[in-house]
Amino acid sequence: MSSTILYYQPHQSRKSEAAFFEALQQFHPEAILSYTHFEVPQEKMDQFLEVKKLVLWLQKEQKLPLKKRNECLVILKNFPSKQLRIAFTPKEISFDIVLVKDHKIHYWEFQEKQHAKLTVDRLKKVYTPDGKPVEVPRFFQRLMRDLWRLSFFRPYTSVWKDWFESEARTDQCLEIAEGYREYHLPGKFSFKGFLERKLLFGEEGT
Numbered sequence: 001m002s003s004t005i006l007y008y009q010p011h012q013s014r015k016s017e018a019a020f021f022e023a024l025q026q027f028h029p030e031a032i033l034s035y036t037h038f039e040v041p042q043e044k045m046d047q048f049l050e051v052k053k054l055v056l057w058l059q060k061e062q063k064l065p066l067k068k069r070n071e072c073l074v075i076l077k078n079f080p081s082k083q084l085r086i087a088f089t090p091k092e093i094s095f096d097i098v099l100v101k102d103h104k105i106h107y108w109e110f111q112e113k114q115h116a117k118l119t120v121d122r123l124k125k126v127y128t129p130d131g132k133p134v135e136v137p138r139f140f141q142r143l144m145r146d147l148w149r150l151s152f153f154r155p156y157t158s159v160w161k162d163w164f165e166s167e168a169r170t171d172q173c174l175e176i177a178e179g180y181r182e183y184h185l186p187g188k189f190s191f192k193g194f195l196e197r198k199l200l201f202g203e204e205g206t
Contacts, residue, residue, distance in 0.1 A: 006031035007038035007098040016161050017110045021097055024108065027174040028099065038098035038105075039090035040153070047152045048083035048129050049144060051076050063189035068118035072140050081128035086148045088131070093145060095153075099176070106176055107149070107156045110164075114139070115146060116189040150180065150191050158182040158191060 006028060008021045025031065055076050058069055076084075087093045097108040114120060118139035125133045126141055149156065159173050163183045173183045184190040 004028060004031040004099065004101040005034055007034045007036060007100070008096070009037045009094070010035060014110075014112075016112070016165065017096060020108075020110050020159060020164055023171075024097060024099070024174050027171060028101075031099065031101075037094040038100070040094070042090060044152055045086075045088055045090065047148075048085050049148055049151065051079050051082055051084055054084070054144075054147070057194050061189075061193055064116065065118055068139060071137070072118070072143065075134075075136055075140055079128075079134065080132060081130075083129050084144060085127040085129050085131070086145055087127075093148075095149065101176065104155075107153050109146070109149060109156070109158050111146075111158055111160045111184075113161065115142060116160075118143065146191065147194055150195060154179055156180050158184075160184040160188070160190070162188065 006025060010018060010021075025033070055073060058064075058073050058076070061069065064072075095107045096110045099106040099108070120138040120142070122138050123135045124138045124141040126136055126144055127133055150158070155176070155178050157173060157177070158181070160183060163169060163185050164173070166185060168185060173181070180195060182190050182192055
C-alpha cells in the first residue's frame with residue numbers, strides 16, 4: 001500500500017501561505033505530514049534557462065513593473081553565457097509545498113505579491129552552466145527561479161495570494177491534476193505568457 005506524504009516547511013511570517021497549506025492538508029486528510037522541504041531530483045539542477053528566450057518574453061511582458069523589467073533585460077542582455085543556471089544542489093531551491101502520492105510528485109508554489117512586483121534589491125547569485133557566479137538583485141533571482149520551476153516541473157500548480165484570498169477562490173487549486181495550472185486574478189500578472197512563448201518555440205516543460 002502506497003502512502004501520501006505532504007511536505008511543507010513552515011515560515012512564521014507567511015500567514016497566507018500557512019492558510020493555503022492548511023486548506024491543502026484538509027483536502028488531502030490521508031496525507032502524512034513532513035514539515036521539511038522536499039528536495040527536488042538532482043538531475044533537474046542541470047536544466048538551464050535560455051537567455052535569448054527570456055529576453056524575448058520580457059520585452060513583451062507588460063504587467064511587470066517597467067523599471068524592474070528593464071533592469072532584468074539589462075542583466076540578461078549582458079549575461080556571460082547563452083544559458084542561465086539556477087543552482088547546483090536541491091538544498092539551494094525548493095517548492096513551497098509538495099505532495100507525493102502513489103510515487104508521483106505534485107508541486108505547488110504559493111505566489112505572493114513580491115513575485116510580480118519584483119521587490120528586494122539585495123544581491124544574490126545565478127550562474128552560467130559551467131558554474132561562473134553572476135551577482136544579481138534578489139528580485140531577478142526570484143523571477144528566474146519561478147521561470148525555472150515553470151519550465152521543468154510537472155505536475156505543477158501556481159496559486160497567487162490575492163486570488164486565494166478573494167471571492168474567486170475555489171478548491172480546484174487543491175486538487176491533484178496533470179500539467180501546469182495557475183490561479184490568478186484577471187488583469188494581473190501571471191506566468192502563462194512565458195509558457196505560451198515557450199510553446200511557440202516548441203519547449204514544453206517536462
